[in-house]
Amino acid sequence: MTFTRRTLLAAASAAAILAQPFAASAADLPKNIRMVIGSTSTGGDTYQAASIVADALSEKLGANIKVDAVGAVNGFKALERDSRGTTIMLFHDFAYLAELYGGKGFVNPFEAFTVGATIANNPGNAYLVGANSPYQTMEDILTAAENGERVRVAIQPGGVSEIGFSAMKNAAKVRAPGSEENIVPVNTGSQSDKNQAMWDGLADVINGSIQANEQFTQLDGDDQKAMRFVWITASPETLAEAPEAGMGKLTRDGMLDYASPATSVTLDGTQDFTFDKEFFLIFNKDMDPALIDTIDGALAEIYDEGEIQKKETAAFFTPNFRPSAEAREHLMEKRETYKKVIAEISG
Amino acid sequence: MGNLTHVTIDFDSSHLIFPALTGCILGLLGLAILIRDRRAILASGAHWRRILGETDKMRFFGTLALTVLYFSAMVPVGDIWPNTGMGFLLCSIPLVALSGLLFMRDRTLRKTVPLMIVAVAAPLLVWWLFTDLFFLTLP
Amino acid sequence: MDILAFISPLFVLLAIGGTLVGIIFGAIPGMTATMAVAVCLPVTYSLGLENGLALLLGLYVGGISGGLVPAILLGIPGTPSSITTTLDGHPMAKSGHGEKALRIGICASLVGGLVSLLILDLFAPTLADFAIKFSYVEKFLIILFALSVMAALSSDLLLGIFSGFLGIFISLIGTYDVTKGGNGEWRLIPPGTEYWLESGFSLLPVLIGLFGLAAILDEAETGMKAGMSRKDVRIGQHEKFSLTIFKGQWVNLIRSSCIGTFVGILPGVGGSAASILSYSNAKTFSKNPEKFGKGEPAGIMASEAGNNGLTGGALVPLLSLGIPGDSTTALLIGAFTLQGVQVGPLFIGNNPVTWDAMILAMLIANIAMFVLMYYAIRYFAMVVTVPKCILFPVILMMCVIGAYTINYGIMFDVWTLLIFGVFGWLMAKIRLEVAPFIIGFILGPSAEVYFVKTLESFGDLTIFFTKSWIAVFLWVLIALSVGGSAYLQTKKAK
Numbered sequence: 001m002t003f004t005r006r007t008l009l010a011a012a013s014a015a016a017i018l019a020q021p022f023a024a025s026a027a028d029l030p031k032n033i034r035m036v037i038g039s040t041s042t043g044g045d046t047y048q049a050a051s052i053v054a055d056a057l058s059e060k061l062g063a064n065i066k067v068d069a070v071g072a073v074n075g076f077k078a079l080e081r082d083s084r085g086t087t088i089m090l091f092h093d094f095a096y097l098a099e100l101y102g103g104k105g106f107v108n109p110f111e112a113f114t115v116g117a118t119i120a121n122n123p124g125n126a127y128l129v130g131a132n133s134p135y136q137t138m139e140d141i142l143t144a145a146e147n148g149e150r151v152r153v154a155i156q157p158g159g160v161s162e163i164g165f166s167a168m169k170n171a172a173k174v175r176a177p178g179s180e181e182n183i184v185p186v187n188t189g190s191q192s193d194k195n196q197a198m199w200d201g202l203a204d205v206i207n208g209s210i211q212a213n214e215q216f217t218q219l220d221g222d223d224q225k226a227m228r229f230v231w232i233t234a235s236p237e238t239l240a241e242a243p244e245a246g247m248g249k250l251t252r253d254g255m256l257d258y259a260s261p262a263t264s265v266t267l268d269g270t271q272d273f274t275f276d277k278e279f280f281l282i283f284n285k286d287m288d289p290a291l292i293d294t295i296d297g298a299l300a301e302i303y304d305e306g307e308i309q310k311k312e313t314a315a316f317f318t319p320n321f322r323p324s325a326e327a328r329e330h331l332m333e334k335r336e337t338y339k340k341v342i343a344e345i346s347g
Numbered sequence: 348m349g350n351l352t353h354v355t356i357d358f359d360s361s362h363l364i365f366p367a368l369t370g371c372i373l374g375l376l377g378l379a380i381l382i383r384d385r386r387a388i389l390a391s392g393a394h395w396r397r398i399l400g401e402t403d404k405m406r407f408f409g410t411l412a413l414t415v416l417y418f419s420a421m422v423p424v425g426d427i428w429p430n431t432g433m434g435f436l437l438c439s440i441p442l443v444a445l446s447g448l449l450f451m452r453d454r455t456l457r458k459t460v461p462l463m464i465v466a467v468a469a470p471l472l473v474w475w476l477f478t479d480l481f482f483l484t485l486p
Numbered sequence: 487m488d489i490l491a492f493i494s495p496l497f498v499l500l501a502i503g504g505t506l507v508g509i510i511f512g513a514i515p516g517m518t519a520t521m522a523v524a525v526c527l528p529v530t531y532s533l534g535l536e537n538g539l540a541l542l543l544g545l546y547v548g549g550i551s552g553g554l555v556p557a558i559l560l561g562i563p564g565t566p567s568s569i570t571t572t573l574d575g576h577p578m579a580k581s582g583h584g585e586k587a588l589r590i591g592i593c594a595s596l597v598g599g600l601v602s603l604l605i606l607d608l609f610a611p612t613l614a615d616f617a618i619k620f621s622y623v624e625k626f627l628i629i630l631f632a633l634s635v636m637a638a639l640s641s642d643l644l645l646g647i648f649s650g651f652l653g654i655f656i657s658l659i660g661t662y663d664v665t666k667g668g669n670g671e672w673r674l675i676p677p678g679t680e681y682w683l684e685s686g687f688s689l690l691p692v693l694i695g696l697f698g699l700a701a702i703l704d705e706a707e708t709g710m711k712a713g714m715s716r717k718d719v720r721i722g723q724h725e726k727f728s729l730t731i732f733k734g735q736w737v738n739l740i741r742s743s744c745i746g747t748f749v750g751i752l753p754g755v756g757g758s759a760a761s762i763l764s765y766s767n768a769k770t771f772s773k774n775p776e777k778f779g780k781g782e783p784a785g786i787m788a789s790e791a792g793n794n795g796l797t798g799g800a801l802v803p804l805l806s807l808g809i810p811g812d813s814t815t816a817l818l819i820g821a822f823t824l825q826g827v828q829v830g831p832l833f834i835g836n837n838p839v840t841w842d843a844m845i846l847a848m849l850i851a852n853i854a855m856f857v858l859m860y861y862a863i864r865y866f867a868m869v870v871t872v873p874k875c876i877l878f879p880v881i882l883m884m885c886v887i888g889a890y891t892i893n894y895g896i897m898f899d900v901w902t903l904l905i906f907g908v909f910g911w912l913m914a915k916i917r918l919e920v921a922p923f924i925i926g927f928i929l930g931p932s933a934e935v936y937f938v939k940t941l942e943s944f945g946d947l948t949i950f951f952t953k954s955w956i957a958v959f960l961w962v963l964i965a966l967s968v969g970g971s972a973y974l975q976t977k978k979a980k
Contacts, residue, residue: 032430034484040893042524043810043820051528066430068484068894069524073661073685078895086429103670104661105684157358158664186943187358189667189935192753192809200621202943211823212808215830225618225807225831248828314826352947361942362662362671365934369655376648383644391916398915403709410706411908414699414882418900421886435886443879450710450875458875465876473887481525484895485887 029294030086033065036079038072038091045122045211048315049279050090053119053299056308060298072098073105079113083286088295089113092122092279094159096335100342101158109282110332116281116292117299118327120317123234123242124209125277126258127153127164130198131219131226138168138231138263141205145172145182154186154194154203160277161207163338164233164265167273169345171265180345199224210255211316214248231265232258235274241318273341278320278334280327296323409449417442425486432478432485439470492536492843500533501540501850506858508548508851512555513866515562515881516694516888519549520814527817535825536843542821543844546814547599547797547851550757551859554591554790555866559584560881562697566689566758567793569924570765572697573639574778574785581781585867589727590783591790592859594739598791599852601743602750602798607845610834614806617751622943623953625755626936627960629929632759634964635766636922637971639779649919653926658934660686666754666935682898691889691902692927696920698885699907702878704914710874731783738768738784742791749792750799750811757796757812758928764792767963770970776978779921798848805833805841 035054039046047069054065070078072094079089095115098106109115127138135141141151153168155161165185173180186203188194191212197203210232219226232239232255239255246252256262260272267273283292302308303321312319322330356364381388417438425434444466451458477483504526511522522545530538553564558575571591578587605613620628633650640646659675660683662668675683705711732739742764749760768788769778778785800811801818808829810816822829827837834841859866869877889903890896910920940949951957 030429032428034430034895036894041816041820042527043817045823048820048824064430066482066484070894070896071685074893074896077681082429084429104672105680156664156667158670187667187669188939189663189665190754192803192807193667195807195809196618196621196753197943199618200943202621211828212830215808215828215832218832224615248830248832315824316826353945354941354947355945356938356942358669358942359671361938362669362673364938364941366655366658366673369651369658369930373648373651373655376644376651380644380648395915402707406706406709407703410703414904414907418886418897418904421900422897435890439883439886443883446879446882447875450706450878451873452710452875458873462876465880469880470883473883477887477891482528483525483891486890486895486897 029061029063029291030084031063032086033063034078034087035065035067036070036075036087036089037067038075038089038094040069040071042069045277045317046090046092046279049120049122049312049317052308052311052315052317053090056302057295057298060302061294076109076113079282079284083284085283085287085291087284088116089282090119090279091282092160092277093163093275093334095280095282096331097159097163097338100335100339101162103158110328110335113285114283114287114292114324115328115331116283116324117296118278118280118320118322118330119299120279120312121234121238121241121320122209122277122279122316123232123238123255123318124211124316125160125164125233125275126208126210126213126229127168127205127231127233128198128208128213128217128227129205129230131217131221131223131228133204133228135204135230138265141168141183141230142172142175142179142265145179146176148179149182151183151205152186152203153183154188154197154206156189156194156207157185157187160275163275163341164207164231166338166341166345167233167265167267167275170267170341171273173345174266174269195225198227205230210247210250214250218249229258231263233273233275234259235276236260238276238318238320241320242316243313247316267337267341278331279317280331281324292324299323406449410446413442413446413449421486430484432474434486436470436474436485439474440466443469492839493846494537497537497540497843497847498850500537501544501847502854502858504541504544505548505851505854506544508545508550509552509555509855509858510548511545512549512552512564514884514888515556515560515564515698516690516885516892518553518565518690518814518892519546520817521892522546522549523814523817527821530821531824535822535827535840538821538825539818539840539844540847540850542818543847544851544854547794547848547855549814550793550797551592551595551599551790551855553793554595554786555588555859558587558591558786559866559869560698561701562881563693566693566928567761567796568789569693569758569921569928570761570789570792571786573765573789573921574780574782577779577781578783578786579870583781584870585863586727586731587783587786588863588866589860590731590786592856592863593729593732594742594787594790595794595859596852596856597739598743598746598794599797599848599855601740601791602747602795603845603848603852604798605744605747606798606801606848610802611806611831613751613802614831617753617803618807619954619956620752621953622936622940623949624956624960625752626933626940627950627957627964628749628752628755628763629759629933629936631960631964631967632762632766633925633929633933634967634971635762635769636925637968638766638769638775638974639921639925640919640971641779642917642919643971643975645917646919646922649913650922650926652918653923653928654930654933656687657927657930658686660684662934663931666931667939668935682901687902687906688893688896688899689928690892691899692906693924694885694888695903695906696910696924698881699903700910700914700920702882703907703911705874705878707911710878732787735784735787738771739787739791741767741771742788743795746792746795747799750796751802753803753807753809753811754932756928756932757793757800757814759932760796760799761789761792762925762929764788764795766967770967775970775974794852801844801848804829805844807831808833
């Protein structure tokens with residue numbers, strides 16, 4: 001193969017050095033950077049989000065950035081060991097949710113590390129029921145719980161997949177204290193396990209995503225595999241950024257029907273609970289703040305140019321760049337909200 | 348009947364079920380082996396003395412020592428030039444050369460020269476292939 | 487099919503080139519098909535969907551096939567799915583029939599690949615509907631069936647099964663993985679080692695440690711006696727190879743291909759189980775099972791037809807459910823989403839051109855794999871004539887690369903290599919058996935999840951027997967396999 005990523009990258013970065021005044025001021029940033037991600041899959045959304053931003057940053061900074069899918073535990077370890085800025089991390093809300101859910105070995109990233117810029121959302125987090133389910137809406141599900149019906153929800157415990165489930169329990173508690181006991185988890189693993197739990201009749205509701213499950217909602221009702229969306233956890237602001245055509249047969253307007261405010265899972269009786277799966281950078285605690293500023297500056301230019309947004313949208317991400325300081329504040333606030341939800345239902 | 352086979356699993360402690368089960372089976376099998384092979388096990392001192400006596404000590408322990416040294420040196424050396432794979436490259440060349448010499452019987456110049464060429468060329472080729480072409484991280 | 491819509495010289499070239507690179511990855515101990523696809527995935531952004539898929543599928547087929555080369559010639563499985571190839575292939579190579587063993591393996595790979603492709607092309611959606619009838623119970627039984635091969639592989643039944651359970655036990659060290667359905671708690675971690683062991687030992691470093699490093703240590707211990715010469719491996723002598731060797735083996739070949747395909751279809755069961763199950767079946771139904779493990783061609787056929795059968799099978803759930811059948815096809819989902827193609831049950835209907843392109847790419851890749859490998863055999867076979875003082879240091883270096891890169895740069899994986907290298911050497915000294923151990927190690931985590939999840943969901947032990955007719959059928963197979971091994975052992979004892 002003559003078209004390696006490196007050659008393409010080298011050509012691109014050479015062009016970038018010639019064309020961009022920015023490259024000169026970024027001289028203090030290491031030339032070889034390793035971007036570890038919190039997922040071990042190189043086919044998943046974290047890897048895609050990371051490679052989009054890594055490619056853009058490489059070009060902008062004239063540096064060589066490799067994305068390594070080492071997983072959460074090993075990613076944090078690698079980040080801990082390197083304060084020179086040669087290792088940076090990209091991850092999503094799991095980074096702090098894992099600690100909130102008491103995940104073994106996880107710490108609060110806002111204390112142990114420096115949280116940096118947000119770069120994109122994956123708006124796809126959703127909950128589904130079987131096509132023949134008696135539940136049409138979240139309202140039905142919460143009412144059923146109120147009436148003493150046990151509703152089993154298939155999730156992967158301890159992170160992004162569980163937070164929506166926690167919110168359901170919380171909403172049930174707000175509506176009718178005690179009814180949250182009727183919303184029970186079915187602890188499974190991957191998406192395939194969650195689907196299978198529904199097909200085996202072990203779960204009434206499953207956690208899924210627009211990307212992975214939309215086609216199942218297009219199937220005929222008599223097909224065992226057919227499903228229906230009941231809830232999309234993303235905020236209406238995030239969904240507004242999604243492509244208008246949506247995904248498959250589900251248009252953006254269609255998505256909004258399953259999301260707040262049309263589909264309401266209440267947070268405290270007045271506000272709706274929403275969850276956007278956000279991707280953001282994490283740095284070593286002792287990394288030189290000037291380097292973080294350099295990265296922020298480069299990202300700001302990249303997002304100003306507007307090319308990266310097209311790439312992100314094409315891969316069904318919604319771009320949401322926030323520089324480090326702003327991102328940190330936003331994410332800490334988010335963490336506080338979820339901390340309360342989790343405390344409510346376990347306390 | 349129904350009660351005998353019924354089990355309830357607490358998710359929070361479900362990580363211990365299978366290890367405990369496997370551990371028990373392992374213990375029983377181990378016990379069976381102890382009983383069956385008790386003579387051989389009691390006589391194992393002689394077995395190990397014989398093995399140790401026949402071992403090519405220099406090559407065996409030399410290989411172990413070189414491997415440990417190689418693995419230990421890779422990360423510190425690589426840290427001098429982060430994320431370039433230099434740790435791998437600079438440690439592999441001496442490793443291949445030294446372990447090659449260690450493994451070689453009657454070390455003649457005619458045999459040593461090709462080894463030295465391989466010792467430089469192979470790590471260099473592999474390093475280029477993986478860091479440059481395949482874009483993977485090496486120590 | 488409207489082939490003109492996508493076929494171009496580039497398409498064919500990419501499929502062939504991908505196959506070649508895949509073979510190289512597969513042939514390097516510790517590098518896998520998954521790694522090859524992961525490494526080349528970014529290149530496909532610029533190639534467009536059909537051309538990109540041609541490259542990736544080539545890599546996939548090549549990567550799965552390449553593993554047989556070191557498995558046969560060096561006794562080191564190039565990928566986890568070629569472990570059972572080692573069992574009969576390496577003894578053949580040691581007795582000077584390496585070239586023949588390679589030819590058998592390559593032919594069997596082709597059959598496996600083509601059979602599974604045919605099944606994929608004709609029955610994909612139907613099979614996917616069948617596959618979702620497999621709940622935790624049936625999946626556990628499949629794993630149990632694969633584990634029953636431990637008995638068949640043991641030369642001493644008691645020690646072999648003990649080794650197998652030891653493998654399972656060691657595979658459980660670390661975190662009960664949440665992504666597989668666990669609760670994320672730690673177990674079996676000796677105090678003080680949490681920092682390294684919380685993720686447990688990775689399969690690949692363990693594998694190349696046990697087979698690769700242990701072999702080097704063993705040679706070092708015995709003083710690196712002179713290796714094989716050209717004469718010993720009969721290169722250039724053209725040991726007569728004709729298809730007659732496959733006579734009476736067609737049932738084995740087809741059965742193994744189908745088993746491989748079917749294991750591929752079941753999401754989560756794992757690729758290595760394909761060749762293990764095929765091998766175990768071939769032994770159970772063979773007329774001379776006692777020859778297995780000593781250089782029996784039928785063993786190589788079963789193993790290689792099985793692991794190549796996987797390739798087509800693993801695409802079934804990917805294309806008809808949007809669920810990957812193994813770790814490599816999981817990466818293909820990434821390729822699709824990056825190109826804005828949605829996966830799920832409607833994929834084939836919505837993307838007929840892509841579907842045709844994939845079938846064609848697989849066909850080209852399988853043929854290219856066969857041609858490339860068949861004609862490169864004599865060069866491969868030369869590997870064994872390289873002096874050990876050059877070969878072993880290079881193998882050691884390659885093992886390090888494999889261990890370090892498999893999880894994208896984790897140094898503990900390299901130390902795992904050393905730990906299991908020494909452990910493998912020790913095992914041989916105390917007569918523990920490596921083959922059952924590694925099979926236990928590979929299948930242990932799946933066995934755990936499916937067993938515990940079954941009890942968690944159904945709460946009753948009888949469910950293992952009463953869930954479905956599939957479960958009953960699997961019990962019959964397990965009984966046959968275990969009974970067969972026990973019978974052989976007693977016959978041997980007499």
